[in-house]
Amino acid sequence: MLVQVAHDALLLALQHVLRAVSANNPIPILSGVRIHTNEDGIIMTASNTSLAIQYRIPLGDSSATVQKAGAIVVPGRYFYEIIRKLSVGPILLEAKERWFLTIESGKSQIRLCGMDPVEFPSFNHSLSPDPVRKLRLANGSFLKAVKQTAFAASTSETRPVITGVSLVFGNELLHLMATDGIRLAALTIPINGQATDISNVIIPANNLKEVAKMFSAEEGLIEIETGLRQIGFAMNNLQIHSALIEGAFPSVKNIIPQRCISQVVMEKSSLLHAVERACVLAGDNIIRLSVTPESVELTSKTAELGETEEEVQLQTLSGDKFIVSLNGKLLMDILRCIDKESIKISYSGSMSPIMILPVEDTSASLFLITPVRTASSFT
Amino acid sequence: MLVQVAHDALLLALQHVLRAVSANNPIPILSGVRIHTNEDGIIMTASNTSLAIQYRIPLGDSSATVQKAGAIVVPGRYFYEIIRKLSVGPILLEAKERWFLTIESGKSQIRLCGMDPVEFPSFNHSLSPDPVRKLRLANGSFLKAVKQTAFAASTSETRPVITGVSLVFGNELLHLMATDGIRLAALTIPINGQATDISNVIIPANNLKEVAKMFSAEEGLIEIETGLRQIGFAMNNLQIHSALIEGAFPSVKNIIPQRCISQVVMEKSSLLHAVERACVLAGDNIIRLSVTPESVELTSKTAELGETEEEVQLQTLSGDKFIVSLNGKLLMDILRCIDKESIKISYSGSMSPIMILPVEDTSASLFLITPVRTASSFT
Incomplete structure (x- = not known):
């Protein structure tokens, strides 16, 4: 194999595939990156037991030319470190006897011990022979x-x-x-x-x-x-x-509450910020939401440290007022990934999961969070 | 103590003093930040056994007002986390009985368990009674x-x-x-x-x-x-x-070589980049410099991985050619902190430290690095 490739194109390719190179893989060949050529370009591949990544540097413009086809596996992290530190300009890569790769750029000459590409796991393009x-x-x-x-x-x-x-x-x-x-x-x-x-x-x-x-x-x-x-x-x-992970994913149909006692609509960002603050002093991350027709009150407490009290405005409440305790960190994660301005929280009793829906979301997302039961001293 | 302070001013003060708050200090009071007031402003202080930091939020403009003088110590990291998550706007801090601090901002109310400021180590402004x-x-x-x-x-x-x-x-x-x-x-x-x-x-x-x-x-x-x-x-x-550290610092007078065999002047950045590349494959970080009237050659090697060869142009060489092996990482540190374009390397024999001087530097800096003796197979 003898190829010439532009510094930035090679670096970009390596940055992509390197995510599949684990630092200390017990299988030596998997700490490597396979470089091979075909009519489409110079192909970089990395693979661990769970993830395989392939990036193609296309031929045709000045960024890459193949002078002699071939393949080699090089130690991934070392190869990346070397390329990263080379100065901008064309790089010549040549596979030599006994799987040595020479890297030439400007006045730098590097000889890197490589491996036989035959041992590298194949990257199955079509995923065949499985049904696809x-x-x-x-x-x-x-x-x-x-x-x-x-x-x-x-x-x-x-x-x-x-x-x-x-x-x-x-x-x-x-x-x-x-x-x-x-x-x-x-x-x-x-x-x-x-x-x-x-x-x-x-x-x-x-x-x-x-x-x-x-x-x-x-x-x-x-x-x-x-x-x-x-x-x-x-x-x-x-x-x-x-x-893929083998097994059966738990069915969700029985978990989603079929009818609710109360529904409250409120601004997402106000609630998120209040939850973030309440979490700082929330022992075991537990925060309490107390919903009345007037407002939503959030409280949290850690013995020896202190307590917080937050009031968030609500837009509408249908149904009864309610009090529920839940894990604030988990609620935060949910609120952070919602990209709508308003949310609707549905309460179906102290034993049922709380349901959170973005208001006016066409993509039909749904979030559930199971309340925690707390000692009576707190509630 | 009762003070009002702008969110950004308080946050800035805490970001400064927090560097002296260690996460797990065995002395509980040192995990705290002392807040106290005087005629100059609201003063935040943090201290560990080695470093003490004090930051003053000045009065006079709208950013801080003292309604009642006083002092309290609050748990540093929790206090910072709470303030960081509050929304922009004025914050009211009030020290209550039994060293509780209440924090009020918008619709947030926080009660934080504090400590008696008397136990906090004093921040000695004048460093007296030592001679100063x-x-x-x-x-x-x-x-x-x-x-x-x-x-x-x-x-x-x-x-x-x-x-x-x-x-x-x-x-x-x-x-x-x-x-x-x-x-x-x-x-x-x-x-x-x-x-x-x-x-x-x-x-x-x-x-x-x-x-x-x-x-x-x-x-x-x-x-x-x-x-x-x-x-x-x-x-x-x-x-x-x-x-301060007690003891006598080693004398340097006998270490600086009094006369040198060779002096080479070269561009700093070219050498630095070559050393960075050579270090990737340098076993035990050892790189070899071989200086001839034509150029400086850098080589490095790791068994099982490969080897590098770099050539760097020199500007002038006075004296004989020489070969020296040294720790590339340590050399890199030196080159990185020099802010001049050219450097002069002085060689005084294989047993003497290499001297590196920035060329045309009025601030008189000097760097020494002791060569490593390597097995003959490498040199």
Whole structure:
């Protein structure tokens, strides 16, 4: 392999794929980045057991030329550190005997010990031979959907299935859902295309966040392909594959309260700021909401430290006044990901989850949070 | 105590003093910030065993008014977190019975458990009764002096005296010096004023860096006062006291090579970038410089990873060609703090320290770095 590539193009490619290179992978080849050439360009690939990322540096303009086709695997972080510190200008990469890569730029000459690319796991473009389902989605909708659901997934490995985000493909709709057992976030967005065999998958929430972060600067349509064991995301020069979590995602139908006692509509940002302040002195993060026709009062307390009292205006209250205690940090997460001005909070009794809905949201998002039962001294 | 203070003024004051509040201080009162009032304003003070910071919110304009004089100590980090999250606007602070502080702003009411201010260590304004020496210095010169010396101090507590920066006051000159046993940075700057009893002190390098960071945005003259056990820095509304390190700083006179074999002048930034690249693959950070009349060649090597070769142009070489191996990371630190375009490297033999001087620097800085002896296979 002998290629010439512009410094900024190579650096950009490495910044993308490096997210799949773990610092101390027990499998040596996975600490590497595979470089190979084909008719489309110079392709960089990195992979760990859960996430694989491929970035293509296109040929054609002055940024990249292939003088001799080939492939090599180089140690990812060292290669990136070297490239990052080279000065701007063309870089010559040549694979030599016994998997050495020489890097030439200006008056710098580097010889880097590489590895045989045959040992590198293949990046399965088509996700075949699994049955495959494809759809295209406006990237903006995709990013919003991830932001509004992935945060609610569990971070504890005791129930692996809820560390993921559930995707259920309907005929014209895509349902996303995540939960950690105490709170739940669900969202439905319209899609084009019909259902196939593969009607639902669970993606590790951290991978989904990583995918959203990497595509956050792009505009246009993102292509999503699901197989039985993998899901793929592709747009422009970037392709990402994530492993799926096996298992059945808990059903939500029985959790959503069917009828409510009270509904209160209020400004989201006022409530969020009040919750943020109340959390500073909230022991175990527990804050109390006391809703009357006049206002919503938030209180929190930590013995030996102090207590807070906040009053937030409400827009409307239908039904009875109520008092509920809940985890303020979890409520904060929910409020932060809502991008509407007003929210509606539905109360269905002290044993039922609180339901929070953005007012006037066409994308049909829904958030639930289970109240905490507190000692009578506090309530 | 009953005071009213603008949100931004209080926040700024807390951001300054909080640097002296350690997260888990075994002495509970030191996790606090003392608030007290006097005729000059509202004074915030924080202190740990090594550093004390005082910030004054001046009265007179609308930003602060004292309705009732007094003092209280509040838990520093919680108080800061609460103030940070309050909305913009006036804040009312009132010390109540049994050292409770009430914080009122808009519709927020917070009660915070405080402590008796009598137990708080006093912030000794005059540093008396120690003999005191005062001087004023342009803040720009002070910041530059700290930047060019403090980095070279040792971070290991095995020899506490070299974790500090030595300040020696001459008649019209101030000498600063720091070393970690392998490298040394020294700087002489002109000052006004005559020598007194207190002719030299050692300041913990980390405190000095902290002081420089806090004064970095200010312009004007910084006032420095030294006592026997403390040094004070003051400017505008901010005063900082640092403990001193007791002991004798190692003498440098015998270390500076008296005559050199070779001198090479070269561009600083070219050398710095080459060293940065060479360090990526430098085992134990060791890089080799090979200086010939034609060029300076830098090489580095790590078994199993690879090797680098860099060529840097030189401007002049007087004396013989030479080869020397040294710690690239330490050399990088030195080059990064030099703000001149050209440097002169003096070589005095394989057993003597390399001397690095900025070319055309009136502030008389000097850097030394001791070479490493390497196995013959590498040299």
